[in-house]
Amino acid sequence: MKNIFSILMFLMSAQVLAVIETYEFETQAQEQLYTEIIHELRCPKCQNQTIAESNAGLSEDLRFIVYQKVMDGESKRSILRYMQERYGDFVLYDPPVKPANYFLWFAPLIVFVIILVIVLAKVGRRKVTPEE
Amino acid sequence: MNKKALMAVGPIIVFLVLIVFFWVALKNDPKKLNSNLIDKQVPAFELPALQNPEQLFTEESLPKELFLMNIWGSWCGPCHIEHPYLMKYSGKYEIPIVGVNYKDETIDGLTFIKEKGNPYHMIIADQQGTLGIDLGVYGAPETFIVDKNGTIRFRYVGVIDDRVWSTKLLPIMEQIKGSEIKPVTVESKGQ
Numbered sequence: 001m002k003n004i005f006s007i008l009m010f011l012m013s014a015q016v017l018a019v020i021e022t023y024e025f026e027t028q029a030q031e032q033l034y035t036e037i038i039h040e041l042r043c044p045k046c047q048n049q050t051i052a053e054s055n056a057g058l059s060e061d062l063r064f065i066v067y068q069k070v071m072d073g074e075s076k077r078s079i080l081r082y083m084q085e086r087y088g089d090f091v092l093y094d095p096p097v098k099p100a101n102y103f104l105w106f107a108p109l110i111v112f113v114i115i116l117v118i119v120l121a122k123v124g125r126r127k128v129t130p131e132e
Numbered sequence: 133m134n135k136k137a138l139m140a141v142g143p144i145i146v147f148l149v150l151i152v153f154f155w156v157a158l159k160n161d162p163k164k165l166n167s168n169l170i171d172k173q174v175p176a177f178e179l180p181a182l183q184n185p186e187q188l189f190t191e192e193s194l195p196k197e198l199f200l201m202n203i204w205g206s207w208c209g210p211c212h213i214e215h216p217y218l219m220k221y222s223g224k225y226e227i228p229i230v231g232v233n234y235k236d237e238t239i240d241g242l243t244f245i246k247e248k249g250n251p252y253h254m255i256i257a258d259q260q261g262t263l264g265i266d267l268g269v270y271g272a273p274e275t276f277i278v279d280k281n282g283t284i285r286f287r288y289v290g291v292i293d294d295r296v297w298s299t300k301l302l303p304i305m306e307q308i309k310g311s312e313i314k315p316v317t318v319e320s321k322g323q
Binding site for chain 1: 168169235260261265266267268270271
């Protein structure tokens with residue numbers, strides 16, 4: 001009895017999982033490319049989810065577009081550019097290095113350098129004036 | 133500057149810099165994405181009219197004057213709030229509003245218009261959301277200001293109300309047009 005119940009539960013959960021659309025690919029490379037791309041695009045509707053993770057209707061549409069383009073043999077670069085043209089750098093989890101994004105790219109480095117300078121100054125001073 | 137003064141002033145300066153930094157960051161709403169379409173043409177499309185699926189609209193069907201392009205759907209709560217304002221402005225100003233019925237069922241879109249009035253010059257039915265994606269739309273309502281050459285000049289995300297209209301949209305449209313946009317009170321449009 002217990003077994004039947006767990007089998008039923010298993011089947012039901014499989015049903016739930018099947019709600020996420022399944023696309024058919026001709027080759028494994030296509031499937032891999034598709035998976036890779038949907039994990040690199042940010043859902044424009046959500047704040048911090050990839051379109052692979054998001055249940056938003058828009059993400060669903062974008063996944064379908066990615067699927068179609070992968071099947072059409074488009075390259076990853078051209079698909080990412082297509083999305084970027086429409087939704088801006090925001091959709092890319094790996095934004096381009098350009099003036100508008102300098103802060104994003106270099107702020108951690110700048111903070112690191114500042115801390116380094118402070119630490120060096122302190123340590124250096126201690127050596128010069130050990131009596132302090 | 134001696135060391136003591138630096139120790140005293142340093143943290144204050146850091147604090148002030150952080151205040152400015154967070155102030156700016158707070159004003160910048162991360163939900164409002166910039167449009168990559170500013171100063172570009174309205175993307176090409178071929179979609180049916182909401183009221184008549186036989187009739188196809190393309191980018192050529194758009195008004196040849198300054199107009200607003202409003203993305204809406206009956207499923208969209210804020211669109212219900214926005215709608216009375218659109219009704220008001222469509223009757224008051226000679227600026228065509230092109231509606232894009234975004235990812236909606238035809239019957240729901242039609243019911244919406246029938247019950248609440250039609251502020252639109254024409255309504256494009258974008259059931260699949262393809263035009264929406266080409267426009268970079270990620271929700272509704274969104275409104276684009278398009279000039280007479282079909283170039284997108286401004287995008288507004290969110291509900292248009294009197295404040296948005298008078299402080300944002302109207303000044304921008306006047307600037308594009310190069311002349312004042314006065315209300316006309318001839319007769320109200322709508323069906």
